[in-house]
Amino acid sequence: MWFWVFVGPFAAGLGLFTYVPLLWSVYLSFFDAHNTVSPTDFVGLGNYTAILGDDAFLSSLGTFVLFTLFIVPATFALSLALALMVNRLRVAQAFFRSVFFLPTACSYVVAALIWKLSIFNGVRFGLANTVLGWFGSDQTAWLSTTDPPWYWLVIVTVRLWLQAGFYMILFLAGLQRISPRLYEAAAVDGARPGWQVFRYITFPQLRATSVAVVLLLVINAFQAFDEFYNLLSDARGYPPYARPPLVYLYYTALGKEQNLGLGSAGAVVLALIIAVATVAQARWFGLGRREE
Amino acid sequence: MTRLPRKHDAYDRYDASARVGRALRVVLLIALALLFLIPFYLLVRNGLATEQDITSPHWTFFPREVQWSNLTEVFDDPNLPMARALLNSTLIAVFTTLGTVLLASLAGYGLARIPYRHANAVFYAILGTLMVPAAVTFVPSFVLVSSLGWISTLRGLIIPTLFSAFACFIFRQYFLGFPRELEDAARVDGLGYWRTYWKVVVPNSRPVFAAVGTIVFIGAWNAFLWPLVIGQDRQAWTVQVALSTFTTAQSVNLHELFIAAAVSIVPLVVVFAAFQRYIVAGVERTGIDD
Numbered sequence: 408m409w410f411w412v413f414v415g416p417f418a419a420g421l422g423l424f425t426y427v428p429l430l431w432s433v434y435l436s437f438f439d440a441h442n443t444v445s446p447t448d449f450v451g452l453g454n455y456t457a458i459l460g461d462d463a464f465l466s467s468l469g470t471f472v473l474f475t476l477f478i479v480p481a482t483f484a485l486s487l488a489l490a491l492m493v494n495r496l497r498v499a500q501a502f503f504r505s506v507f508f509l510p511t512a513c514s515y516v517v518a519a520l521i522w523k524l525s526i527f528n529g530v531r532f533g534l535a536n537t538v539l540g541w542f543g544s545d546q547t548a549w550l551s552t553t554d555p556p557w558y559w560l561v562i563v564t565v566r567l568w569l570q571a572g573f574y575m576i577l578f579l580a581g582l583q584r585i586s587p588r589l590y591e592a593a594a595v596d597g598a599r600p601g602w603q604v605f606r607y608i609t610f611p612q613l614r615a616t617s618v619a620v621v622l623l624l625v626i627n628a629f630q631a632f633d634e635f636y637n638l639l640s641d642a643r644g645y646p647p648y649a650r651p652p653l654v655y656l657y658y659t660a661l662g663k664e665q666n667l668g669l670g671s672a673g674a675v676v677l678a679l680i681i682a683v684a685t686v687a688q689a690r691w692f693g694l695g696r697r698e699e
Numbered sequence: 700m701t702r703l704p705r706k707h708d709a710y711d712r713y714d715a716s717a718r719v720g721r722a723l724r725v726v727l728l729i730a731l732a733l734l735f736l737i738p739f740y741l742l743v744r745n746g747l748a749t750e751q752d753i754t755s756p757h758w759t760f761f762p763r764e765v766q767w768s769n770l771t772e773v774f775d776d777p778n779l780p781m782a783r784a785l786l787n788s789t790l791i792a793v794f795t796t797l798g799t800v801l802l803a804s805l806a807g808y809g810l811a812r813i814p815y816r817h818a819n820a821v822f823y824a825i826l827g828t829l830m831v832p833a834a835v836t837f838v839p840s841f842v843l844v845s846s847l848g849w850i851s852t853l854r855g856l857i858i859p860t861l862f863s864a865f866a867c868f869i870f871r872q873y874f875l876g877f878p879r880e881l882e883d884a885a886r887v888d889g890l891g892y893w894r895t896y897w898k899v900v901v902p903n904s905r906p907v908f909a910a911v912g913t914i915v916f917i918g919a920w921n922a923f924l925w926p927l928v929i930g931q932d933r934q935a936w937t938v939q940v941a942l943s944t945f946t947t948a949q950s951v952n953l954h955e956l957f958i959a960a961a962v963s964i965v966p967l968v969v970v971f972a973a974f975q976r977y978i979v980a981g982v983e984r985t986g987i988d989d
Contacts, residue, residue: 409809409813409891409892409893410809410813410814410815410818411809412809412892412893413805413806413808413809413813413892413896414805414806414809414810414821416802416805416806417802417803417805417806417825417862417867418806418821418824418825420802420858420861420862421825421828421862421864423843424840424843424858424859424862425828425836425862425864426828427839427843428836428839428840428842428843429836429839431839431842431843432836432838432839432842435839435842444842444845444846445846489731492724492727492728493728495724496725496728501976503728503732505975506732506735506736507731507732507735508971508975508978509735509736509739509968509971510735510738511917511971512917512964512967512968512970512971513738513739513921513964513967514920514921514923514939514963514964515921515923516921516923516939516942516943516946516960517742517939517942517960517963517964518738519946520942520946520956520957520960521738521741521742521960522738523946524745524946524953524956524957525741525742525745525753525957526738526741530754530756531756531757531758532753532754532755532756532758533758534737534741534758537758568735568738572735576978600717601720632923632924633923633924636923636943637923637943637946653837653924656837656838657837657924657928660838660841661838661841661928667838667842670838671838671839673838674836674837674838674839678836
């Protein structure tokens with residue numbers, strides 16, 4: 408009885424606001440639901456064949472995969488490097504830790520504003536073009552050219568800046584749990600401080616942290632919405648390239664069409680993809696398996 | 700990982716290269732720190748500059764003229780409902796944080812400490828929702844909230860976001876490691892689960908509450924997709940939605956937009972400065988990564 412006094416309110420809310428929407432989504436995905444949440448026209452798998460045959464949706468999945476391939480390794484490497492450098496500091500550690508963590512307090516909306524209107528502005532008064540101008544470089548229209556796709560640089564750097572500090576904290580916590588005895592043993596065995604120690608002691612000991620970081624990074628990359636929406640859309644609308652799935656679903660379900668059936672089918676497809684990817688990754692890396 | 704004992708023959712070589720390595724590392728760290736701070740500087744620089752200074756073709760690091768009146772101007776602009784948006788964001792962030800911490804900590808404690816036959820099944824049902832990223836459910840959640848009539852209401856903006864499986868998971872992990880002796884002493888004194896929780900467990904767990912609370916507060920203040928979808932009326936805009944509406948608008952007062960954005964991060968920087976150390980401690984103690 409006491410168990411449900413403690414867990415009940417949370418479980419009930421999670422059921423209502425996560426499980427019910429999921430099931431409702433599955434239900435809606437089999438109906439022609441334009442602008443209505445209680446549709447009557449059953450269309451079977453029609454929404455699924457429509458969405459899987461939709462080039463825009465498939466290209467949104469491609470955008471997500473490409474984005475993940477960029478952002479996951481980049482954030483992993485940067486946050487691990489920051490953690491290693493900060494961890495060894497004897498002075499000013501708190502200062503550097505705070506500076507790298509501070510962007511976490513900034514929203515994607517605010518960061519996108521700075522990136523779009525101040526750093527990577529296509530005109531002369533943008534910081535990037537000003538700095539490049541000192542070296543005699545031409546101005547680049549960062550956000551409005553697709554060839555070369557300079558907007559990737561903008562999108563990747565904004566997320567890198569915002570999230571690296573958070574993962575640095577996770578790595579710092581992991582580093583502090585490594586027993587100093589291991590390093591002493593390594594030194595006795597003649598391992599050189601630096602690369603060898605990192606390769607054979609530090610990195611293997613961070614395995615559990617690394618697995619968790621990769622998992623969180625992939626899930627977060629998959630939810631990319633804010634920076635794409637805020638960086639790339641303007642008064643003329645949103646460009647057709649570089650739409651990750653959530654942006655695509657937002658426009659499908661809540662845009663002019665209000666096609667909730669099609670949007671739900673897309674959400675179900677995405678949920679399945681992410682579930683399979685997560686389980687596969689957990690199996691592959693042995694999520695939750697502790698070091699012996 | 701500071702100085703390691705080394706073999707004598709190689710000692711000098713290591714020591715010299717270690718010193719160079721250390722100096723390089725500090726230089727690199729300072730360069731990276733400056734790079735990380737530049738966006739904050741630009742935010743404040745543009746926020747306090749004149750419109751001409753921001754769009755001048757001859758960009759300068761320091762604005763030619765600092766215009767403090769921007770700070771009051773942004774609250775007087777009838778097109779940018781800044782005061783209302785700040786109030787909405789504050790209410791949402793505060794109530795979301797209090798609600799999430801209360802619900803998730805109770806659930807986490809129940810899962811960690813109260814014996815129940817199906818406790819594991821309940822735990823996996825909660826954990827499973829982490830696998831499906833919350834944002835994937837935004838279409839059906841929108842449908843649900845709109846059928847409840849909660850569009851553009853604070854209820855709609857707050858209540859559906861209160862049930863964070865992530866927060867629950869962290870609390871459970873933490874309470875699993877909570878010293879049992881303290882609770883046993885309370886039991887001997889005749890306290891039940893409820894009073895043990897409030898009188899013994901909560902007062903001894905302040906850092907983890909501060910850590911989770913800070914992370915939830917930051918997340919709630921910065922949330923964008925859900926407020927964008929649910930807060931359709933101007934009256935229900937959060938700061939993020941209000942700012943976003945203006946970055947995509949055709950003509951916009953740049954200095955106003957930047958000062959508004961700078962104002963919007965002040966509450967977070969304050970919360971952050973106060974609770975930052977708990978985040979590090981909280982992560983270490985709860986083992987998010989185990």
